[in-house]
Amino acid sequence: xxxxxxxxxxxxxxxxxxxxxxxxxxxxxxxxxxxxxxxxxxxxxxxxxxxxxxxxxxxxxxxxxxxxxxxxxxxxxxxxxxxxxxxxxxxxxxxxxxxxxxxxxxxxxxxxxxxxxxxxxxxxxxxxxxxxxxxxxxxxxxxxxxxxxxxxxxxxxxxxxxxxxxxxxxxxxxxxxxxxxxxxxxxxxxxxxxxxxxxxxxxxxxxxxxxxxxxxxxxxxxxxxxxxxxxxxxxxxxxxxxxxxxxxxxxxxxxxxxxxxxxxxxxxxxxxxxxxxxxxxxxxxxxxxxxxxxxxxxxxxxxxxxxxxxxxxxxxxxxxxxxxxxxxxxxxxxxxxxxxxxxxxxxxxxxxxxxxxxxxxxxxxxxxxxxxxxxxxxxxxxxxxxxxxxx
Numbered sequence: 001x002x003x004x005x006x007x008x009x010x011x012x013x014x015x016x017x018x019x020x021x022x023x024x025x026x027x028x029x030x031x032x033x034x035x036x037x038x039x040x041x042x043x044x045x046x047x048x049x050x051x052x053x054x055x056x057x058x059x060x061x062x063x064x065x066x067x068x069x070x071x072x073x074x075x076x077x078x079x080x081x082x083x084x085x086x087x088x089x090x091x092x093x094x095x096x097x098x099x100x101x102x103x104x105x106x107x108x109x110x111x112x113x114x115x116x117x118x119x120x121x122x123x124x125x126x127x128x129x130x131x132x133x134x135x136x137x138x139x140x141x142x143x144x145x146x147x148x149x150x151x152x153x154x155x156x157x158x159x160x161x162x163x164x165x166x167x168x169x170x171x172x173x174x175x176x177x178x179x180x181x182x183x184x185x186x187x188x189x190x191x192x193x194x195x196x197x198x199x200x201x202x203x204x205x206x207x208x209x210x211x212x213x214x215x216x217x218x219x220x221x222x223x224x225x226x227x228x229x230x231x232x233x234x235x236x237x238x239x240x241x242x243x244x245x246x247x248x249x250x251x252x253x254x255x256x257x258x259x260x261x262x263x264x265x266x267x268x269x270x271x272x273x274x275x276x277x278x279x280x281x282x283x284x285x286x287x288x289x290x291x292x293x294x295x296x297x298x299x300x301x302x303x304x305x306x307x308x309x310x311x312x313x314x315x316x317x318x319x320x321x322x323x324x325x326x327x328x329x330x331x332x333x334x335x336x337x338x339x340x341x342x343x344x345x346x347x348x349x350x351x352x353x354x355x356x357x358x359x360x361x362x363x364x365x366x367x368x369x370x371x372x373x374x375x376x377x378x379x380x381x382x383x384x385x386x387x388x389x390x391x
Contacts, residue, residue, distance in 0.1 A: 022069055153193065
């Protein structure tokens with residue numbers, strides 16, 4: 001038996017958990033016995049970026065090319081972490097649902113009473129609580145249980161015309177059964193305005209797909225805070241991992257963090273922002289990119305396939321490159337803990353969130369800065385200017 005210490009982010013562990021890739025052998029594992037206080041203390045340590053004791057996992061023979069890991073030691077800690085992440089996931093689902101309901105309404109009218117006049121056929125002083133609750137829950141069910149996404153806001157709002165005549169609204173309270181029936185009715189009415197989309201990422205990080213699209217839109221005007229890379233494999237005949245590109249990723253992470261203490265930044269792998277790269281990928285990997293706004297989504301699945309690696313092992317290459325780099329802490333640890341994968345229309349895209357910092361970040365003795373969408377090595381006076389931003 002060989003033991004190989006490896007760094008895995010919480011997002012990676014949670015992804016394995018959601019995929020059913022973490023298993024427990026009840027023959028020797030004790031029951032879950034941690035108290036609430038013990039769980040809270042662990043989460044407090046995680047949020048403060050304190051190091052955790054090692055988790056011991058045994059990699060079992062792959063089943064259908066799907067790696068499975070048996071938890072040998074660390075079950076109590078993993079349960080505490082996954083419980084916390086699960087609650088955060090629900091919060092994100094609620095935020096995402098509310099955001100998309102609001103967007104659907106506002107896309108059709110800026111009138112603050114538009115929803116009321118839509119769902120009630122005649123002027124009324126009745127509260128909007130019952131109709132809105134039914135619409136909200138129907139959106140949530142269609143998105144997070146059925147894997148659909150709003151695609152035609154006009155059709156959705158049109159289907160809600162006179163909704164109050166078709167559901168139970170009541171003057172005060174309605175029964176639980178009536179609420180459930182209301183949700184079913186609304187789901188049936190608005191479903192034609194939704195379409196099937198690959199939102200598998202929502203099971204790992206609810207809202208990531210929608211954040212992903214918003215990031216691409218914002219990158220048009222906030223170019224310095226966003227960086228897109230087609231992947232980590234060279235696009236020439238060599239087709240090997242591009243170590244220079246991995247180093248460039250590290251420098252870019254530092255440069256984006258050095259923009260100042262106001263906002264987060266993002267770096268995506270699996271997006272081509274140059275038409276020439278997208279065309280080259282079509283020829284080399286026989287994939288059809290998905291055009292969104294000004295970029296082409298090409299994913300990193302093709303690279304994992306080329307390298308004959310599972311997605312987990314492919315991600316480990318990126319994690320190792322960051323963890324072994326000279327990127328300064330706490331940024332290094334924060335980036336590793338915030339890595340995630342967005343599944344967008346069949347393509348897996350790696351998202352690296354670069355949280356705002358309280359001081360400049362160096363890569364070894366070097367400091368980097370952003371000039372538009374480019375990363376440059378900072379000179380002495382430029383380092384002084386960067387430092388001044390944080391003061």
